[in-house]
Amino acid sequence: MADLAPLAVAIPLIAAAALVGVARVVPRRVVDVMALGTSIACVVLCALVLDDASGGTIVHWFGGWEPRNGVAVGISFAIDQVGAGFALFVAVLFVAAFVFCWRYFVVIGPVFHALMLVFLAAMLGFSYTGDLFNLFVFFELLSVAAYALVAYDIEEEGPLQGALNFAVTNTIGAFLILTGIALLYGRTGALNMAQIGETLAGEPADGLVVVAFTLMAVGFFVKAAVVPFHFWLADAYSVAPTPVCLLLSAAMSELGLYAFARVYWTVFSGALGGDEALEAVLLGAGTLTALVGAVMCFGQRHLKRMLAFATVSHVGLFLIGIALLDAGGFAGTTLFVVADGFVKAALFVCVGTVQHMLGGVDELRLYGRARMLRITGPLMALLALALASLPPFGPWLGKAVIDQAARDAGAGWVAAVFVVASILTGAALLRATARVFAGIGPHDDPSIVDAPAPEEVDAELRYPHRRVPRTMTIPALALAAAGLGVGLVPGLRASFEGAGQPFVDRAGYAATVLHGQAARHGEALSLAPGPAEVLLGFATAACACGLAYLALAPPRPRLHRLGLATGRAIAWLRPLHSGYVGDYVTWLVAGAAVLGGLFAVTLTS
Amino acid sequence: MSFLPYAVAVWIVGVGLYGIVTSRDLVHLVICLSVMQSASYLVLLSIGYVKDASAPVFADVPLGTRAVDPVVQALTLTDVVVGTTVTALLLALSVQAHKRYGTLDPRRLRPGRATRRHG
Amino acid sequence: MSDRVRLTVFGVSLAGLLALLVWGLAGLPDFGDFQGAYGQLLNRVAVPERSTTDVVTAVNFDYRGFDTLGEEFILFAAVIGVASILRTLRGERIRRPDDDAAGRHVPETSLLVRVTGLGLVAPTILVGIYIVAHGHQTPGGGFQGGVILATALLLIYLSADYMTMRAVGPTWLIELAEGLGAAGFALIGVGGLVFGSAFFENFLGKGTPGELPSAGTIPLSNTAVGLAVTGGFVFMLSEFLQQALTHRRVHHHRRGGARRAS
Numbered sequence: 012m013a014d015l016a017p018l019a020v021a022i023p024l025i026a027a028a029a030l031v032g033v034a035r036v037v038p039r040r041v042v043d044v045m046a047l048g049t050s051i052a053c054v055v056l057c058a059l060v061l062d063d064a065s066g067g068t069i070v071h072w073f074g075g076w077e078p079r080n081g082v083a084v085g086i087s088f089a090i091d092q093v094g095a096g097f098a099l100f101v102a103v104l105f106v107a108a109f110v111f112c113w114r115y116f117v118v119i120g121p122v123f124h125a126l127m128l129v130f131l132a133a134m135l136g137f138s139y140t141g142d143l144f145n146l147f148v149f150f151e152l153l154s155v156a157a158y159a160l161v162a163y164d165i166e167e168e169g170p171l172q173g174a175l176n177f178a179v180t181n182t183i184g185a186f187l188i189l190t191g192i193a194l195l196y197g198r199t200g201a202l203n204m205a206q207i208g209e210t211l212a213g214e215p216a217d218g219l220v221v222v223a224f225t226l227m228a229v230g231f232f233v234k235a236a237v238v239p240f241h242f243w244l245a246d247a248y249s250v251a252p253t254p255v256c257l258l259l260s261a262a263m264s265e266l267g268l269y270a271f272a273r274v275y276w277t278v279f280s281g282a283l284g285g286d287e288a289l290e291a292v293l294l295g296a297g298t299l300t301a302l303v304g305a306v307m308c309f310g311q312r313h314l315k316r317m318l319a320f321a322t323v324s325h326v327g328l329f330l331i332g333i334a335l336l337d338a339g340g341f342a343g344t345t346l347f348v349v350a351d352g353f354v355k356a357a358l359f360v361c362v363g364t365v366q367h368m369l370g371g372v373d374e375l376r377l378y379g380r381a382r383m384l385r386i387t388g389p390l391m392a393l394l395a396l397a398l399a400s401l402p403p404f405g406p407w408l409g410k411a412v413i414d415q416a417a418r419d420a421g422a423g424w425v426a427a428v429f430v431v432a433s434i435l436t437g438a439a440l441l442r443a444t445a446r447v448f449a450g451i452g453p454h455d456d457p458s459i460v461d462a463p464a465p466e467e468v469d470a471e472l473r474y475p476h477r478r479v480p481r482t483m484t485i486p487a488l489a490l491a492a493a494g495l496g497v498g499l500v501p502g503l504r505a506s507f508e509g510a511g512q513p514f515v516d517r518a519g520y521a522a523t524v525l526h527g528q529a530a531r532h533g534e535a536l537s538l539a540p541g542p543a544e545v546l547l548g549f550a551t552a553a554c555a556c557g558l559a560y561l562a563l564a565p566p567r568p569r570l571h572r573l574g575l576a577t578g579r580a581i582a583w584l585r586p587l588h589s590g591y592v593g594d595y596v597t598w599l600v601a602g603a604a605v606l607g608g609l610f611a612v613t614l615t616s
Numbered sequence: 617m618s619f620l621p622y623a624v625a626v627w628i629v630g631v632g633l634y635g636i637v638t639s640r641d642l643v644h645l646v647i648c649l650s651v652m653q654s655a656s657y658l659v660l661l662s663i664g665y666v667k668d669a670s671a672p673v674f675a676d677v678p679l680g681t682r683a684v685d686p687v688v689q690a691l692t693l694t695d696v697v698v699g700t701t702v703t704a705l706l707l708a709l710s711v712q713a714h715k716r717y718g719t720l721d722p723r724r725l726r727p728g729r730a731t732r733r734h735g
Numbered sequence: 736m737s738d739r740v741r742l743t744v745f746g747v748s749l750a751g752l753l754a755l756l757v758w759g760l761a762g763l764p765d766f767g768d769f770q771g772a773y774g775q776l777l778n779r780v781a782v783p784e785r786s787t788t789d790v791v792t793a794v795n796f797d798y799r800g801f802d803t804l805g806e807e808f809i810l811f812a813a814v815i816g817v818a819s820i821l822r823t824l825r826g827e828r829i830r831r832p833d834d835d836a837a838g839r840h841v842p843e844t845s846l847l848v849r850v851t852g853l854g855l856v857a858p859t860i861l862v863g864i865y866i867v868a869h870g871h872q873t874p875g876g877g878f879q880g881g882v883i884l885a886t887a888l889l890l891i892y893l894s895a896d897y898m899t900m901r902a903v904g905p906t907w908l909i910e911l912a913e914g915l916g917a918a919g920f921a922l923i924g925v926g927g928l929v930f931g932s933a934f935f936e937n938f939l940g941k942g943t944p945g946e947l948p949s950a951g952t953i954p955l956s957n958t959a960v961g962l963a964v965t966g967g968f969v970f971m972l973s974e975f976l977q978q979a980l981t982h983r984r985v986h987h988h989r990r991g992g993a994r995r996a997s
Contacts, residue, residue: 017801018925024808025921031815032914073801082772086801122819129812136805144691148805151698155809158705159816166824171713172725175706179636182649182702189656189695190756196688197663197763200771222759587736592645592722593637594736597745600633604751611755618767622760630753637745659760664774667767672790674782675873683790685774686781690794694806697878701813704971708820711978 015063016071016088019056019098020136023049027128030121037121043113046124050105050131057102057135061095067530068513068523070141081525083203089141089524092510093345097269098138100349101262103493104356105131107486108254111360114480115253115367123163123252130156130258137266141524143192143278144202146270150188150234154181157263161251169250176592177247180599184233184240187603191226194219195278204277205524208517212281220282221614225607227274229599232606235267237330238300239602241323242588242595245307248319249372253363256315260322260359261352268326268348272333272341272514280517286336288613290422293334296606298428300327303584305435310581312374314362314443318355321398321436325351328432331425332413339416342511346497346504347409353494354394354406358440360487361391364479365447374443379450386484388448390491395444397495399437399555400429402548405497408504411540411548430551437555442562452563504539621662628655642710642720646703653699657692664688787871787953795876796956803956804924807963811917814967821974829981844894852894859887867961868954877957881964888969897980901973909970916963923956 026049030042063069068091072078076085108127116123133153140146158181162174196202198219199210211220229240236244244264248256275283283289304324311317332344364387366372369380381388397404410429417425445451497503513519519530561573587594632652639645664685670677672686714720736744764770781793795803823829863883870876892900 021804021921021925024804025918025925027808028811028914028918028921030914031811032911032918073799074797076798079776082776084773084776085798120819120822122815125815126812126819129808132808133805144694144799145802145805148694148698148802148809151702152805152809152812155698155701155705155812155816158702159812159819162709162816162820165712165820165822171709171716175642175709175713175722175725178702178706178709179645179649183633183636183652185698186653186656190659193656193659193663193688193691194759194763196660196691196771197769200769200773202687202773217762218758219760219762222755222762225755226759589736593639594741596633596637597736597741597748600637600752601744601748604748604755607755608751611758618765619761621766622763623757626753626756626760629756630749633749633752634745637741662766663763664769664771665767666769671874672778673788673874674790675788679782680779683778685769685771686777686790686794687771687774687799689791690799690802693791693795693878694802697806698809701810705813705816705820708817708975711975712820715978 014071015056016060016069016090016139017073019053019060019102020132020139022052022056023128023132023135027125027132030125030128039119042119042121042124043109046112046128047106047109049128050102050109053102053131053135054099054106057095057099060090060139061092061099064090064092064095068520070524070527078203078206078525081206081209083142083201083206083525086145087141087203087524088139089205089520090139091513091520092506093269093514094138094273096345096349096510097266098135100352101134101138101258101266102131104258104261104352104490107356107360107490108257110482111257111363111486112254113482115363115483123160126156126160126163127254127258130160134262134266137270141205141277142203143195143207143274146204146274147185147188147192150270151185153263153266154185154234157181157255157259160255161247161259163252163255164250167250169246172590173246173248173250176243176590176595179592180240180243180595181233183596183599184230186230187226187233188230191223191230194223194226198223203524204274205521208278208281209521209525211278212517214282216282216614218611218615220279221610222607224275224279224283224614225603225610228271228610229603229606231267231271231274232296232602233267233599235264235271235326235330236300236323237296237326238303238323239598241300241304241326242598244323245316245319245588246590248322249313249315253359253366256318256363257356257359260318261356264322264326265329265348265352268329268333276515276517277520280515283614286614289610290334290336290420292606292609292613293336294331294422294425297327297330297334298425300324300330301428301432302327305432306581307584307588309435309439310578310585311439314365314372314374314447315359317374317439317443318358318362321440322355324432324436325355328410328413328429331428332416335413335416335420335422336515337416337420338511338515339419339508340413341514342508343409343412343414343416345510346412346507347406350405350409350494350497351398353490353497354397357487357490357494358391358394358398360483360490361387361394364483364487367483368479374446375454377447378454379447381448382450384448384479387479387487388444390487391444391448392441393495394491395437395440396552396555398433398440399552400433400548401552402545403498404495405499406494407544407548408498408540411544412504412508414544414547415540426547430547430554433551434554434558437552438558438562441555441559445559445563505537508537621658621665625655625658625662628652628658640721640723642713642722642725643707645722646706646710649706650699650703653695656695660688660692660695785953786951789871789873789875791874792870792876792953792957796871796953796960797951800924800956803960804920807917807920807960810964810967811913814913814970817971817974821978823982827982829977844896849894852890856887856890859883859890863887863961863965867957870957871953877960878964880957881961882968884961884965885968885972889972892976897976900976904969904973906970906973909966909973912962912966913970914966916959916961916966919959920956920963923952923959926952 071088073086133149137149158178162170164170199207233240304320308320332340400407414426522528632648635648666684669682672683781790785793787793863880866875867880
């Protein structure tokens with residue numbers, strides 16, 4: 012059964028190659044069907060792999076090269092529940108994206124679908140792999156596919172700059188990861204994550220280990236868009252086609268953090284230990300990201316940029332969960348990632364529907380024009396409330412579990428960060444929904460500091476829009492149901508908690524991968540949310556509504572002054588997101604130096 | 617003398633990054649990115665070097681001769697292919713940028729600030 | 736950020752980053768003294784186990800063949816990405832390549848260039864095929880040989896003209912080569928799954944090292960990769976040339992235009 016995992020990676024690749032090879036002779040619908048069929052096949056394969064992985068980490072050695080005396084000779088797939096679950100999550104998102112594509116493009120060659128299939132294969136391989144260089148190769152594969160996909164709408168103005176900024180910053184990040192891998196290879200002579208972890212464990216961390224950790228962390232943080240490596244994200248999301256945005260937001264950023272967690276736990280946790288200082292640095296980075304993202308989100312009028320900054324903010328929250336450096340925090344984070352991913356994907360589908368039907372994504376310019384979209388409007392409002400931690404939905408449950416784990420670890424103050432980030436992002440989305448779908452609120456807003464979104468060119472050339480195509484409403488509803496429902500399915504939370512244990516067990520992982528021994532795990536954690544979390548959730552959602560109401564209320568002098576003050580507070584952040592790649596790279600280098608300095612000070616003493 | 621290859625690699629990284637940040641021409645920027653990436657090839661190959669050893673090809677030398685590390689060479693091969701392909705993508709974007717805006721200056725290519733050349 | 740602020744921030748940060756790198760690299764074993772277990776093991780066992788004499792190719796296509804699959808598809812994705820970015824846009828038409836300035840006399844390609852260039856095409860192709868085929872015995876392989884083969888087509892453009900190059904290498908053939916090569920390589924991997932027990936398992940007979948037909952599936956993989964790389968590079972080069980030579984902008988009115996707010 013372990014053989015299915017490589018098939019899940021190979022089949023989309025072969026399909027992509029086949030699509031390009033027969034590009035000329037095949038009509039459009041066949042391309043759509045092939046892509047959709049391949050992604051459904053991947054969902055089935057990934058589900059089977061997940062089922063298998065529930066019994067323990069599966070290991071598949073490519074080429075049949077088993078390790079000899081603990082020295083890995085070939086590349087391995089080391090699939091535990093988290094990796095398998097993530098792969099399944101990604102495959103489901105792709106099915107939704109392909110369904111959405113059905114009516115989204117008017118005329119399209121097979122190149123888009125081929126790139127998407129390569130993107131899918133890369134993400135699956137990335138989730139499954141147990142070899143550090145293989146991780147890098149799939150990282151680059153998904154990056155290259157993403158660059159090409161973001162630049163797809165080359166007819167428009169934005170994609171050029173967005174793709175350029177994206178490509179340059181992420182390439183630098185990938186370079187840093189490779190240098191880190193080279194350092195580790197120089198020290199340990201191995202590329203297999205379990206083997207490197209075994210070799211490094213027990214030795215104190217010296218300069219090489221700390222620097223390798225820094226470089227790899229920075230590289231993954233660039234992909235995940237942690238502040239200050241996040242500047243490329245809004246530029247790229249605002250210009251990419253909606254099916255691509257959906258995947259970038261719900262899957263790619265999360266993969267960056269997944270890789271960081273995976274590499275930390277399997278490679279570095281033996282040498283760096285569950286260091287308090289490391290926790291503090293990561294918590295700081297997560298908090299900064301969450302707050303910067305939330306504040307910028309509130310000041311946006313371009314709907315996709317708003318969602319982009321909401322993504323950044325939530326990445327900060329994920330990082331906080333991972334920064335707790337224990338099984339409970341990690342389990343909560345995985346739950347939160349899945350729920351939040353589905354919700355954000357559904358939100359992007361809604362925004363994409365609005366863009367398709369009305370030709371614009373600007374909150375103020377679309378004032379009231381989306382009234383006719385009778386399903387999309389209420390759905391978006393519900394999703395915004397879910398993001399604002401409304402119980403009993405998925406995002407609320409994820410946050411509640413992380414809060415519990417944080418309290419157990421003595422870092423209960425993170426709940427405040429969660430509350431603030433949720434209120435700001437939820438309020439921004441509620442405000443936008445109210446303006447766009449119901450025409451509530453003033454036509455101008457002093458707290459919005461971003462430039463207006465470009466008007467769509469030749470909007471009337473799009474698909475003749477009388478009703479919203481069903482291939483757009485169905486994915487939105489399905490994704491929303493998945494995201495909201497994660498909190499409602501009994502037993503799901505327990506299985507996420509069960510998955511967290513093996514992930515943080517470095518010695519067990521190494522024993523399974525290198526020597527084939529099954530690992531045993533202790534008591535399951537029980538992080539069920541109590542009444543306090545439920546109350547907090549309702550309070551957060553209520554505050555988000557309140558903030559949205561304040562933003563939309565008829566202009567009164569005191570409110571107007573408040574709005575101006577908010578605008579000025581946000582205004583100093585805005586010019587930093589200048590769109591110029593030189594600025595972005597400067598911040599990248601600065602962030603890398605600062606992070607490296609902090610790690611050097613905290614990890615070697 | 618033992619640290620020289622690594623020092624050169626560090627220098628190349630610095631030069632490449634400086635070029636990217638101060639660049640006024642997209643093609644120059646892409647080439648600087650490519651230069652920076654070559655530092656990783658240097659680091660990889662220097663790590664695998666063994667003194668007084670030959671290449672890991674045993675077509676005409678007996679098995680058991682000292683040879684350099686073959687793994688880093690395979691890694692470098694992969695790295696080179698990856699670097700080349702990303703460079704090609706970025707250059708394609710530069711070509712389109714020049715066509716659209718008549719300029720290759722990245723400082724003028726910000727969203728909302730560039731002036732269109734035609735229409 | 737103003738130029739001066741940016742430069743200052745960057746300068747300080749770069750110094751910090753480079754210092755970090757030096758600190759990290761200082762922890763490496765001495766230059767020339769590497770004792771990596773993985774590399775030494777492979778140097779010992781690759782020839783008898785794989786019947787190849789080139790250990791690097793054995794690593795690339797057998798021990799770590801899955802990495803090469805990813806790498807090949809990176810090339811594939813970049814090639815179709817370039818094709819998508821440089822595609823004919825709405826306001827463009829494809830015309831025969833001609834000179835922009837009317838009345839300018841374009842000199843004919845000199846006879847020397849033509850003869851040398853075209854004369855080199857056949858040897859280049861031969862060298863390329865040789866390097867692809869012998870990758871498992873001597874340094875070389877699919878990637879290196881594929882690039883040489885792509886150069887052969889470029890020689891035709893340099894010594895003759897663009898239309899001749901298009902006639903020799905039509906787009907459908909290149910696309911087919913690209914797709915076939917990439918899919919072929921992946922299918923060899925699947926073959927390992929079907930005929931052996933693991934993905935990319937070498938399922939053909941090994942033969943004796945030093946002879947051309949040996950090393951199982953490695954020559955096949957080399958061929959597939961060579962095909963894909965040739966197709967890919969030729970495709971990319973012809974896309975760039977097409978942009979420069981044949982794309983012409985046609986002015987047209989934009990209806991309901993895009994007013995850019997600045």
